[in-house]
Amino acid sequence: MRALFVAGAGTEIGKTYVTAALTRRLRAAGRPVRALKPLASGVPPHDHPDFADSDTGRLLAAQGLAVTDGAVAACSPWRFEAPLAPDLAAAREGRSLAMADLVAWCEARIASAEPGTHVLIEGVGGLMSPITAGETGLDWVKALHLPVLLVSGSYLGAISHALTAVETLRAHACPLLAVAVSESAGAPVPPETVAEAIGRRAGAPVFCLHRGADCPEALAALAFPAEPPRSPDTSA
Ligand SMILES: Nc1ncnc2c1ncn2[C@@H]1O[C@H](COP(=O)(O)OP(=O)(O)OP(=O)(O)O)[C@@H](O)[C@H]1O
Ligand SMILES: C[C@H](N)[C@H](N)CCCCCC(=O)O
Numbered sequence: 001m002r003a004l005f006v007a008g009a010g011t012e013i014g015k016t017y018v019t020a021a022l023t024r025r026l027r028a029a030g031r032p033v034r035a036l037k038p039l040a041s042g043v044p045p046h047d048h049p050d051f052a053d054s055d056t057g058r059l060l061a062a063q064g065l066a067v068t069d070g071a072v073a074a075c076s077p078w079r080f081e082a083p084l085a086p087d088l089a090a091a092r093e094g095r096s097l098a099m100a101d102l103v104a105w106c107e108a109r110i111a112s113a114e115p116g117t118h119v120l121i122e123g124v125g126g127l128m129s130p131i132t133a134g135e136t137g138l139d140w141v142k143a144l145h146l147p148v149l150l151v152s153g154s155y156l157g158a159i160s161h162a163l164t165a166v167e168t169l170r171a172h173a174c175p176l177l178a179v180a181v182s183e184s185a186g187a188p189v190p191p192e193t194v195a196e197a198i199g200r201r202a203g204a205p206v207f208c209l210h211r212g213a214d215c216p217e218a219l220a221a222l223a224f225p226a227e228p229p230r231s232p233d234t235s236a
C-alpha cells in the first residue's frame with residue numbers, strides 16, 4: 001500500500017497527532033513518507049508565530065521539512081485562516097474550492113511520489129464535515145478510493161462518534177484499514193476501554209495512542225507493510 005487517508009470521527013481529536021506520529025515512525029525506520037494536509041482551515045500565515053502549531057506546521061515538522069513557501073504549498077495548497085469548516089473559511093476570504101481540483105491534486109501527488117514513498121493524506125474535521133457547499137469529507141474519501149485510517153478520541157461520546165463513522169464508511173463501501181484511538185485529555189476511562197468497545201463492532205483492528213505516545217509499531221506495520229526482500233534473479 002502506498003497511500004492512505006486519515007479521516008476523523010470528529011474534529012480536534014488527534015488526526016494530525018496520529019499522522020505526525022506515523023510519519024515519524026516511518027522515517028525512523030528509514031522509510032520515505034509524505035504527509036499531506038491538502039485542505040486546512042485555521043492556518044495562520046507561515047511567518048506567524050502560531051504557524052508551528054497548525055496542522056501544516058506540525059506535519060512539516062514531522063517530515064523534517066523547513067517552513068518555506070514551497071514546502072507549505074506542497075503540503076497544504078488550500079489554506080484558510082478562519083478555524084471553521086473549509087467552505088465557510090474559504091467564503092470568509094472570498095474564495096472557494098472545487099472537489100474535483102482537490103481530488104486531482106491528491107491523485108497527482110500520489111502518482112508523482114518517488115517509488116517506495118508512502119503518502120498520508122489527512123482529511124478535515126470529521127468524516128462528514130463540509131468541504132464545499134455540497135460535498136463532505138466522505139465524498140473526498142470516496143473519490144480517492146484509498147484505505148482509511150479512522151482516528152477517534154477517547155472522550156465520553158467518542159465510541160458513538162467512531163462507530164457512526166465506521167458505519168458510514170461501510171455503507172459507502174470505503175475500505176477501513178484500522179481505527180486509532182488517540183487519548184483525549186481528561187477522558188474518563190483509559191483509551192483501551194474505548195478501543196475495546198470500538199473493536200468489538202468495527203470489523204477492523206484498533207490501536208491506542210496514549211497522551212504523548214509514539215505511533216505503535218504494529219499500526220505502522222499494518223498501514224505500510226515492509227516490502228519482502230527481493231529473491232535473487234536465478235533466470236540467467
Ligand atoms: N495522543 C495525544 N497525545 C497528546 N496530545 C494529543 C494527542 N491526541 C491529540 N492531541 C492534541 O490534541 C489537539 C487536537 O489534536 P489534533 O490537532 O491532532 O486534532 P485533529 O483531529 O487533527 O484536528 P483538526 O480537525 O483540526 O484537523 C492537539 O493539540 C494535539 O496535539
Ligand atoms: C478548525 C478545525 N480545527 C478544523 N480545521 C475544521 C473543522 C470543521 C468541522 C466542521 C463540522 O463538522 O462541523
Ligand SMILES: [Mg+2]
Pocket residue numbers: 015016017055122
Ligand atoms: Mg488536524
